[in-house]
Amino acid sequence: MRIAAWNVNSLKVRLPHVLRWLQDQEKKKEPIDALCLQELKLTDDKYPHSELEAAGYLSLAAGQKTYNGVAIIVRKVALASIASDAATTFLKPIRNIPNYEDEQQRILAATVPFAGMQPIRLVSAYFPNGQSPDSDKFAYKLNWLKSLQRWLAEELVQSQRLALLGDFNIAPEDQDVHDPKAWEGQNLVSPPERNAFQEILQLGMTDSFRMFEQSPKTFSWWDYRMMGFRRNSGMRIDHILLSEALKEKCSASIIDKEPRTWEQPSDHAPVIATIKKS
Structure with a gap:
């Protein structure tokens, strides 16, 4: 089975792209x-x-x-027979980080009973951008990250099969940045953000993309300005992190750049991880 994350940068604008992409994957017999x-x-x-x-x-x-x-979108035919509607598909839903007061809608979690395998706890996450290291928005980002870590630690105790998917707004290493020197010390790559990413991994999570050999300069986001995509001036800031139980079942992790070539695209590309059912 395949799970994916995609920052669509306005679902109203990008709904045709989402539907097209899902249908294209079906046609390729590689459904999401x-x-x-x-x-x-x-x-x-x-x-x-x-x-x-x-x-x-x-x-x-x-x-x-x-x-x-x-949002979390689930393919109906991939569900166990007991899950016939949304009420039974998405178990134990959580909206936003518990015990962290925040008006911004950035977290959605639910346990999904997929057919032929044990349920998976999916967390769709949109991390704060942070703007710049000297801003109030950056302080909010670091505080949010600490709260996320505390909550994830609790979730992992309850759900051994957990996947954290989304736009992290963090490029974890220099190899995830088109020009590390130009970005040095800036938002998305600063030491506090990268340390927070590592602290999430230390909870028992694994960056699925780095489990496999990848082509150099493979990114998931490119600025709309200055022909960022054409020049491949991008960053890898969209991730799928897997708990230990899911890591053992992961057989592939890729970034699909094709939707970024379409007319009026999101500035992000979908990221995908394949999880074996057996």
Whole structure:
């Protein structure tokens, strides 16, 4: 089975891309069984449940007007027979980090009973950007990261099969940046952010992408400006982290750049991990 994350930078604008991409994967016989979206930029009442269900997917969403917003989309035929609707598909849902007061919709978690395997706890996450290391937004980011770590530690005790997917707004190593010298000390690559990423891994999580040999300068985000994508001036800031139990089942992890070539694309590309059922 395949799980994925994609910052769509406005689901209202990018819904045709999401549907097209999911359908393309089906045609290739490489379907996406669960897709975690970030930056919906729409409220819950505007979320396209009906369009996605017509395409064969059930959804859970945590929306917000203009900013943020996360969702979990699950392929109906990938579900265990007991899960016939959203109420039974998404078990123990959590919206935002418990005991952390925050109006920004950045976390959505649910346990999904997939057919032929033990359930998986999926966490769709949109990490704060941080703006710059000397800003209030950066202080918020570091505080948010600490709260996330505490909560994830608790989640991992309860759910051994857990995947954290999304836009982390952190490039964990220099190899994840097109020009490390130019970015040195800046937001997304600063030591405090990278340390926070490592602390998440130390909870017992693994960066699925780095489990496998990858081509150099493989990125998931490119700035719209200055022909960033054409020049491959990008960063790898979208990740799928797996708990130990899922790491043992992971057979592939890739970034699909094709949707970034489409007209009016998101500035992010989908990231995908393949999990063996056996």
